[in-house]
Amino acid sequence: MSALLEVNGLTKKFGGITAVNNCSFEVEEGSITALIGPNGSGKTTAFNIMTGYLKADSGSMNFRGKKIEEPNPARLYRSGLSRTFQQARIFPEISVLENLIVASGYSWKALFGSRTTKADRAQAGEMLEEFKLSTLADFYASELSYGQRKLLEFASVLMSSPKLVLLDEPTAGVNPVMIETMERHIRERNEAGVTFLIVEHDMQLVMRLCNPVIVLDRGAMIARGTPVEVQNNPQVLDAYLGS
Amino acid sequence: MSKAGIIRASAFFGILALLPLGVKPQWVINLLIFTLMYAALASSWNLIGGYAGYPSLGHAAFFGFGAYFIGIIFENSVGNGYNPFFILPLVGLCAAIISIPIGFIAMKTRKDVFAIVTITLLFMVQTLAYNWRGLTGGAQGKGVAVPPFDPATFGRPYYYVMLILLLTAMSISMYFRRSKIGLSLAAVRADEDKAHGVGIQVTTVKIIAFALSVAIAAMVGAVWGYYEGFIYPQFAVDPLITIGMVLMTFLGGRATLWGPVLGAFILVPAQQYFSYEFGATQFYLLAYAAIFLVIMLVLPRGILPTLTDRIRLKAKIVAEANK
Ligand SMILES: Nc1ncnc2c1ncn2[C@@H]1O[C@H](COP(=O)(O)OP(=O)(O)OP(=O)(O)O)[C@@H](O)[C@H]1O
Ligand SMILES: [Mg+2]
Numbered sequence: 001m002s003a004l005l006e007v008n009g010l011t012k013k014f015g016g017i018t019a020v021n022n023c024s025f026e027v028e029e030g031s032i033t034a035l036i037g038p039n040g041s042g043k044t045t046a047f048n049i050m051t052g053y054l055k056a057d058s059g060s061m062n063f064r065g066k067k068i069e070e071p072n073p074a075r076l077y078r079s080g081l082s083r084t085f086q087q088a089r090i091f092p093e094i095s096v097l098e099n100l101i102v103a104s105g106y107s108w109k110a111l112f113g114s115r116t117t118k119a120d121r122a123q124a125g126e127m128l129e130e131f132k133l134s135t136l137a138d139f140y141a142s143e144l145s146y147g148q149r150k151l152l153e154f155a156s157v158l159m160s161s162p163k164l165v166l167l168d169e170p171t172a173g174v175n176p177v178m179i180e181t182m183e184r185h186i187r188e189r190n191e192a193g194v195t196f197l198i199v200e201h202d203m204q205l206v207m208r209l210c211n212p213v214i215v216l217d218r219g220a221m222i223a224r225g226t227p228v229e230v231q232n233n234p235q236v237l238d239a240y241l242g243s
Numbered sequence: 244m245s246k247a248g249i250i251r252a253s254a255f256f257g258i259l260a261l262l263p264l265g266v267k268p269q270w271v272i273n274l275l276i277f278t279l280m281y282a283a284l285a286s287s288w289n290l291i292g293g294y295a296g297y298p299s300l301g302h303a304a305f306f307g308f309g310a311y312f313i314g315i316i317f318e319n320s321v322g323n324g325y326n327p328f329f330i331l332p333l334v335g336l337c338a339a340i341i342s343i344p345i346g347f348i349a350m351k352t353r354k355d356v357f358a359i360v361t362i363t364l365l366f367m368v369q370t371l372a373y374n375w376r377g378l379t380g381g382a383q384g385k386g387v388a389v390p391p392f393d394p395a396t397f398g399r400p401y402y403y404v405m406l407i408l409l410l411t412a413m414s415i416s417m418y419f420r421r422s423k424i425g426l427s428l429a430a431v432r433a434d435e436d437k438a439h440g441v442g443i444q445v446t447t448v449k450i451i452a453f454a455l456s457v458a459i460a461a462m463v464g465a466v467w468g469y470y471e472g473f474i475y476p477q478f479a480v481d482p483l484i485t486i487g488m489v490l491m492t493f494l495g496g497r498a499t500l501w502g503p504v505l506g507a508f509i510l511v512p513a514q515q516y517f518s519y520e521f522g523a524t525q526f527y528l529l530a531y532a533a534i535f536l537v538i539m540l541v542l543p544r545g546i547l548p549t550l551t552d553r554i555r556l557k558a559k560i561v562a563e564a565n566k
Contacts, residue, residue, distance in 0.1 A: 075442075091437075091438075098426060105442035106423060111423045111447065
C-alpha cells in the first residue's frame with residue numbers, strides 16, 4: 001500500500017503553546033486510519049493545517065503523491081480531500097438538498113448556470129437515499145437535529161467524490177443509533193474506495209473500525225499500530241492517564 | 244420564476260409604467276422618482292449586503308461617482324436631453340471596473356470591519372469631491388446642462404429610467420436566486436470559511452456581487468445627478484444615502500427579491516412625510532430612525548422573511564395535523 005497523505009514535521013504554535021509539534025505521519029490509501037490523543041493534543045489543529053484552514057509554521061505535506069505547496073481549502077477539496085468539523089458546520093439557511101449540491105465542488109463556469117440542475121438533483125438525490133435523508137430534502141438545514149446535521153455534513157463532503165475524508169469526531173454528541181449509522185456509512189464508503197482519517201474519542205468504535213491507529217500527544221506522534229498494539233503501549237497509557 | 248411571481252412582477256411594473264400618465268401633480272411624480280431611486284438602490288445593495296452578507300456602507304461613493312460622471316460630461320450641453328441616459332451603461336461599466344480592486348481588498352475583511360472599511364471609502368471619495376475642484380467644482384458644486392424637456396412632464400424621463408434601473412436591479416437579484424451564484428453566496432453568507440472549504444470560488448462570487456451592486460448604484464447616482472441638475476459633494480456622496488438603502492433592505496428583508504422594494508416604498512414616503520411635518524429641522528431623521536427601530540424589534544429579520552416563516556410554520560402545522 002502507498003501513502004495517500006503524508007505529513008512531515010508539521011509545527012504550529014499559538015502564542016506560547018505548541019499545538020502541533022514536529023508531527024509526521026502517513027495515511028495509507030484504502031485505510032480507515034484513526035487519529036487519537038488526549039484533549040488538546042493537537043488533532044483538530046493538524047486537520048486544520050492539512051485542509052488549508054490554518055497555515056503551519058513549518059513542515060510539508062504530500063497528497064496523492066504531489067507536494068502541496070500552499071494548502072488552499074477550496075483547491076484541496078476539489079482535488080479530493082474532504083473534511084468535516086468537530087462541531088458540524090452546515091449551511092442553515094438553505095435546504096438539505098442544496099447543502100449537498102453546494103458542496104459538489106462545481107467549477108466557476110457552473111456559477112452562471114442553474115442553481116440546481118437536473119444532474120445536481122439526481123446526484124444529490126442518490127446521496128440522500130444512501131443516507132436516508134430523502135424525506136428531509138426540502139427542509140432547511142437549520143431544522144435538523146444535531147445528529148442529522150453531522151450526517152448531512154458527512155454526506156455533503158462526499159458530493160465531490162473525494163479520495164480522502166477527514167472526520168473530526170463524527171460521533172461526538174450523537175445518539176447510539178446514529179453512531180451505528182455513521183459507522184455503517186464509513187464502512188460502505190471505505191469499501192467503495194474512500195480512505196478515511198478519523199479523530200474519535202469513542203475507543204470501542206476505534207477498535208471496531210480503524211486500522212492503523214495513530215496517537216498524538218502534545219502535538220507529536222507517540223505511537224502508531226493496530227488498535228491492540230496501541231492499546232497496550234505504555235507510552236499511550238501514560239499520555240492518557242498522565243495528563 | 245413561478246407563475247404567481249411573473250404575475251406579481253408584471254402587475255407591479257405595469258402599474259408603475261402607467262402611473263405617470265394618470266398622475267399629474269409634480270410633487271407626486273417627484274416623490275415617486277425618489278421612491279424608485281431608493282428601491283433600485285436598496286435592491287442593488289441587497290446583492291452584496293443581503294445575498295453575500297457584506298454590509299457595505301460605501302455605496303454612496305459609487306452613487307456620487309455616477310452623479311459626477313454625468314455632471315462632468317454634460318456640463319455644457321445634453322443635446323435633446325436623452326444623451327445622459329445612453330451613457331448609463333458606460334457609467335455602470337466604469338464603476339464595476341473600479342470596484343474590482345476595491346472589493347478585492349475590502350472583502351478581505353468581514354462584517355463590522357468591512358462596514359468600517361467601506362464607510363472610509365465613502366469619506367475618502369467625499370473629500371476628493373470637495374477638493375478636486377478642477378473636476379468637481381468643490382463645495383460650489385457642479386451644474387448639469389438643462390434638458391429641453393416639456394416642463395409639464397419634466398420628471399417623466401427620469402421616472403422611466405429609474406424604473407428601468409429598478410427592473411435591472413431586480414432582474415439581477417432574480418438571476419442570483421436562480422443561479423449557482425446565489426447558492427454560493429448563501430453559503431458564503433452563512434459560513435464563508437466552510438464555503439471555501441467545500442470548493443466554492445468565494446472571491447469570484449463576492450466580486451461579482453460587489454461589482455454588479457455598485458454598478459447599479461452608480462447608474463442610479465447618474466440619473467439622480469442629472470435630475471437634480473446640480474451636484475454638491477455633501478449630497479452626492481452622502482452617508483444618509485448609504486444608510487437609506489441599508490435601512491430599507493433591512494426593513495423589507497435582506498436576501499429577498501421584494502424586501503428592498505417594500506422597504507423603499509414604506510420608508511421614502513414616510514421620510515418625506517416627516518420632513519414635511521417637521522419642516523427643515525433634522526427631527527424627521529429621529530422619526531425615521533424610530534420607525535425602523537420599532538419594526539426591527541418586532542420583525543428582526545425584516546418584513547418578508549418573518550412573514551414567509553410564519554406562513555411556512557402554519558403550513559407545517561396544518562400538514563402535521565392532517566397526518
Ligand atoms: N485558534 C487557536 N488559538 C489559540 N490556541 C489554539 C487555537 N486552536 C487550538 N489551540 C490550542 O492548541 C491546542 C491543541 O488544540 P486542538 O483543538 O488541536 O486539540 P484537539 O486534539 O483537537 O482537542 P480535542 O480532543 O479537545 O478536540 C490546545 O491547547 C488548544 O487550546
Ligand atoms: Mg479537536
